[in-house]
Amino acid sequence: MNLSGWGWERTNSLHNPQVCPPWGGVIEWGNMVRVRFAPSPTGFPHIGNLRTALFNWLFARHHGGVFILRIEDTDVARKVEGAEEAILSSLRWLGLDWDEGPFFQSERLPLYQQAAKELVEKGHAYHCFCSTERLDEMRREQVRRKLPPGYDRLCRNLSAAQREESLAKGITPVVRFRIPLEGQTRFNDLVKGPVTFNNRTLDDFILLKADGFPTYHLANIVDDHDMGITHVLRADEWLSSTPRHLLLYGAFGYQPPEFVHLPMILGEDRSKLSKRHGAVSVTEFREQGYLPQAMTNFMALLGWSLDDRTEMFTLEELVSHFSIERLSRTGAVFNLEKLQWMNGVYLRQLSVEEFVDLALPYLERNLPPSVPRPIDRGYLLRMAPFLQERARTLEGVTELADFFFLLTGVDYETGPLLGGMQKEVRKQGKDPAGAAPLARGALEASATAIERAADFEPEALEATFRSLGEGLGLGAGAFFGLLRVALTGRTASPPLFHTMSILGRDKCLARLAAAQQKLPA
């Protein structure tokens, strides 16, 4: 089967799905699966980058293969400080361990330069002396005339004399690939199926830049071959570059790997996910208190599924189930709400001890300075079950728990404080103005009850306050609601008497007194 329309043949029949078995075939063929994650440190790794890493890792682990990490740092200008470290730490955090590397392309420059030289010598590449200005002007003109933009191949057939002349002028040339002028390049993407490109739609792209660094295309092919990569799992956006890569493999005489183009992760507007879609870097999710198990589970489901009902997967389960056949072909919109829900599920799966250990640093960081440090772990442990059930992120725990810790009392409006009582008064057909005095009386009676309570356990408190409510002629909703706002400053909280018990007598008394102060005379 001639896949390039240009001379080289493939020997691996895996390229033809009709005549080979699907996945397991790889290993039976006697080939060890070798895949790589090759991010570029031009920004902090986002959910799309790491999803690619996850799929590569899952594929490697599923087949007992090798997962390689390679940093493609060939763009000196766009390199972002700290990005490399963020990539490594994100991978570690997610539990995606690599077997080889990290390799850095910036440390392998001679390899690419040698490869470019080889291609020039073989006639598959040539030196180009065109200035950036000329190139820009050419492109502008092409766009203006509605012509397909691309290099006009001015230097493709320079004579030796012309080359010498430019060199003598001190111009440093770039190396461009000599794309075959005709023919087709076909390949069988393991997700997309057969794809065909006409070579004439490809332009003579640059292999080696004037600064001596390779472009992505060159470095990628040289390294993938050098590292024995068998399967390239990468984002869909690379599909259009694949014919160039295949042509390069052909020019070198290398056997190309299998290609697997993964569906892209999209923002709400269905365009390629980027910073403008909000928090997308995995570092940010980590800081916000998303669990790595939730992240991997969620990412795996963006473009992959097992069946029509299973959606909770541990990493181990993903490894055993992962298969390229179950990859989807269409882009997936990143849905934060589903991630939040899933993180909540994983948060609830934690033991209380684990939850407390994870939540503690967030509270230490986020609670107001007035709360003494260190945060009392035993105290946290008591309220933890209630927080765990309600939290969607660890960051969100502070908001759920702060009133337990505040020493100076809680801040709230009289509106919520009196809301329930006013409703109650109206229900009883009395003057709404009576709500405030009624509330004051209820608060006073409650304070007395708390002072006298011998047993401060939730059950005993509930019994006490239920009968107190009855004695006051108040419904549970109104009475407990009043107490809830007085004690927590909010209308929604963990169960009242558990809250009361955890807060303790002193805090309860202080807050009840403060509430009475708030009420209009």
Place this chain on the structure above:
RNA sequence: GGGGCAUUCGUCUAGCGGCCAAGGACACCGCCCUCUCAAGGCGGAGAUCACCGGUUCGAAUCCGGUAUGCCCUACCA
């Protein structure tokens, strides 16, 4: 402008010729539980399977075309 890929509930998806008057999940709504909020349970609404033709006894599933979207079209990756 050119090229490539894609198109099932708002979103993630199941579906690979009859089992689908399309199933699950998130979000949404209602009910139950209940001192509130959660969690949980139950139920509901939500997709003429982009459109038009064709193949077939039969199509979401196969084949054309159209439309729309996305990606690529850099001395970025």
